[in-house]
Amino acid sequence: MTWIDQLTPLAQFALFSAIKIICVFSVLMFIVAYAVWVERKVSAAIQDRHGPNRVGIFGLLQPAADAVKAFLKEDFTPGHVRKVYFWLAPAIVMIPSLLTVAIIPFGSRLGAQKMVIADLNVGILYTFGIVSLGVYGIVLAGYAANSKYPFLGGIRSTAQMISYEIAMGMSVIPIFLLVGSLNLGQVIEYQTGNVFHWLIFKQPLAFGIFLAAMFAETNRLPFDLPESEQELAGGYNVEYSSIKFALFFMGEYAAMTAASAMMVTLFLGGWTLPIAGLDQPAQTIGIGLLQIGVFLAKMLFVEFMVIWVRWMWPRFRYDQLMDLGWRRFIPLALANIVATAVVLWGVAK
Amino acid sequence: MAQLPDILFYVFAFLTLACGFLVVLNPFSTNPVTSAMFLVLTIGSLAGLFVLLHAFFLAAVQILVYAGAVMVLFLFVIMLLDLPAEERRKVKKAGLVLGLISVGAILTIMLQSLLQSSFSSEAAPTLEGSTIPLGRLLFTQYLLPFEIISVLLLVAMVGVILLSKKDLK
Numbered sequence: 391m392t393w394i395d396q397l398t399p400l401a402q403f404a405l406f407s408a409i410k411i412i413c414v415f416s417v418l419m420f421i422v423a424y425a426v427w428v429e430r431k432v433s434a435a436i437q438d439r440h441g442p443n444r445v446g447i448f449g450l451l452q453p454a455a456d457a458v459k460a461f462l463k464e465d466f467t468p469g470h471v472r473k474v475y476f477w478l479a480p481a482i483v484m485i486p487s488l489l490t491v492a493i494i495p496f497g498s499r500l501g502a503q504k505m506v507i508a509d510l511n512v513g514i515l516y517t518f519g520i521v522s523l524g525v526y527g528i529v530l531a532g533y534a535a536n537s538k539y540p541f542l543g544g545i546r547s548t549a550q551m552i553s554y555e556i557a558m559g560m561s562v563i564p565i566f567l568l569v570g571s572l573n574l575g576q577v578i579e580y581q582t583g584n585v586f587h588w589l590i591f592k593q594p595l596a597f598g599i600f601l602a603a604m605f606a607e608t609n610r611l612p613f614d615l616p617e618s619e620q621e622l623a624g625g626y627n628v629e630y631s632s633i634k635f636a637l638f639f640m641g642e643y644a645a646m647t648a649a650s651a652m653m654v655t656l657f658l659g660g661w662t663l664p665i666a667g668l669d670q671p672a673q674t675i676g677i678g679l680l681q682i683g684v685f686l687a688k689m690l691f692v693e694f695m696v697i698w699v700r701w702m703w704p705r706f707r708y709d710q711l712m713d714l715g716w717r718r719f720i721p722l723a724l725a726n727i728v729a730t731a732v733v734l735w736g737v738a739k
Numbered sequence: 740m741a742q743l744p745d746i747l748f749y750v751f752a753f754l755t756l757a758c759g760f761l762v763v764l765n766p767f768s769t770n771p772v773t774s775a776m777f778l779v780l781t782i783g784s785l786a787g788l789f790v791l792l793h794a795f796f797l798a799a800v801q802i803l804v805y806a807g808a809v810m811v812l813f814l815f816v817i818m819l820l821d822l823p824a825e826e827r828r829k830v831k832k833a834g835l836v837l838g839l840i841s842v843g844a845i846l847t848i849m850l851q852s853l854l855q856s857s858f859s860s861e862a863a864p865t866l867e868g869s870t871i872p873l874g875r876l877l878f879t880q881y882l883l884p885f886e887i888i889s890v891l892l893l894v895a896m897v898g899v900i901l902l903s904k905k906d907l908k
Contacts, residue, residue, distance in 0.1 A: 400743075475772075510795060511795060511870070512795045512796050512799045512870060515796065515799035515800065515803060516795075516799050518799075518803050518807075519799050519800075519802035519803040519806070519807060520802070521807075522802070522803055522806070522807025522808060522811070523802070523806060523807055525807075525811050526776075526779070526811070526814075529811070529814055529815075529818075530776075533772060533814075533818060541818070544818070545815070545818065545819075548811055548814065548815045549815070551811075552808060552811055552812070555807070555808070572870055
């Protein structure tokens with residue numbers, strides 16, 4: 391490995407970043423593909439059915455079959471759509487989730503490399519900036535379709551995502567009051583040592599609000615109003631077919647994965663486990679890989695919960711959604727900020 | 740040889756100017772939604788310029804507030820407007836003249852101040868965009884302007900609530 395040491399620092403940085411980006415991207419796409427499979431299996435189990443079981447053992451090759459189907463179907467562009475936006479929207483849906491995972495610390499270190507693509511000191515603000523861009527894909531899809539139901543879906547999603555973004559942003563402020571930094575690496579460092587140092591136990595209210603806002607931001611049941619089938623015939627994606635439709639699906643699951651990763655980082659201790667010294671940055675490659683495994687396991691667990699909820703809960707009515715966001719979560723989040731600040735001030739005294 | 744930040748500066752500066760131009764004068768479309776989307780791109784490129792100045796906080800807030808919230812509301816309002824009427828609207832002569840005068844005035848002021856300022860060859864002081872010093876400054880040295888802006892926003896909010904009340908008593 392001497393040739394790596396001979397490279398300039400910039401070249402080394404570029405090389406390792408490229409490797410990390412490729413790895414994270416492949417893992418994310420793999421998880422997205424199999425999240426669909428898990429979704430179908432879980433829904434089948436809950437509804438006492440078999441779910442996909444024809445392609446491969448346990449239907450494990452179903453994602454591949456689905457991908458082939460999506461690509462081979464006719465890609466139909468209706469005559470009345472706005473073409474440019476119709477083509478752009480499915481791509482824009484994917485971008486925010488891909489950008490969010492860039493700052494998630496998915497492990498401590500392998501050798502000398504930190505296991506995070508970009509270690510920003512404004513980490514969480516970056517995330518919220520990117521998450522707030524997530525609404526464009528759906529709004530533009532609704533607008534591009536140029537027909538009633540997709541448009542209503544787009545308008546609904548604008549209102550919903552803006553409302554819950556505020557609640558989400560405010561719910562995490564107490565965390566940064568406690569940690570004293572916006573850097574996600576330091577948030578994880580704060581949660582080491584004892585399982586009760588995890589912020590889910592220190593800030594249960596913030597956790598609850600963040601959890602609900604996460605469902606709303608990723609358009610999952612009970613907050614899937616932008617695409618509620620019974621009211622909008624599918625919402626913003628009605629006019630789409632073939633791989634463009636599949637991209638909306640992948641975008642939804644990628645957003646879910648990114649949100650689960652964020653949840654794990656902020657509230658569930660990230661890559662740490664308070665046993666066997668797993669909460670210290672790894673000294674060996676083995677421990678480093680194990681910590682990446684811990685992170686993935688926690689993230690997949692959260693994602694499984696999100697899928698589970700979808701098949702157990704009814705959808706909110708639109709007025710209930712707005713009422714919950716503006717009149718319950720935002721005041722609660724504000725109260726939580728004040729309470730945390732007062733307690734911290736009292737402790738400092 | 741040009742360094743990477745220099746190249747990126749030119750890329751982002753070009754993007755900012757080009758997208759900004761397309762916001763107001765797009766030869767291909769008069770659709771307000773298109774203008775709004777180019778404004779989003781302009782804001783995004785501006786954030787890129789902030790990053791190059793190491794003002795990460797400013798860049799993140801720029802995206803979060805302007806691209807993520809303000810522009811989404813713009814889109815929301817545009818979509819509820821009567822779009823065909825807006826697309827047919829032609830540029831009026833009076834508006835053109837007034838616009839050119841105001842742009843010319845601003846340009847003159849800018850050029851004058853640029854000519855008067857002296858450029859030293861020293862490196863510009865690094866704008867440290869770290870959050871803690873910024874917050875400290877806001878609550879010590881710039882406390883009064885900060886609070887005045889907060890009151891301004893509060894007034895705007897109260898005004899909106901008052902306007903949206905259907906039956907004023």
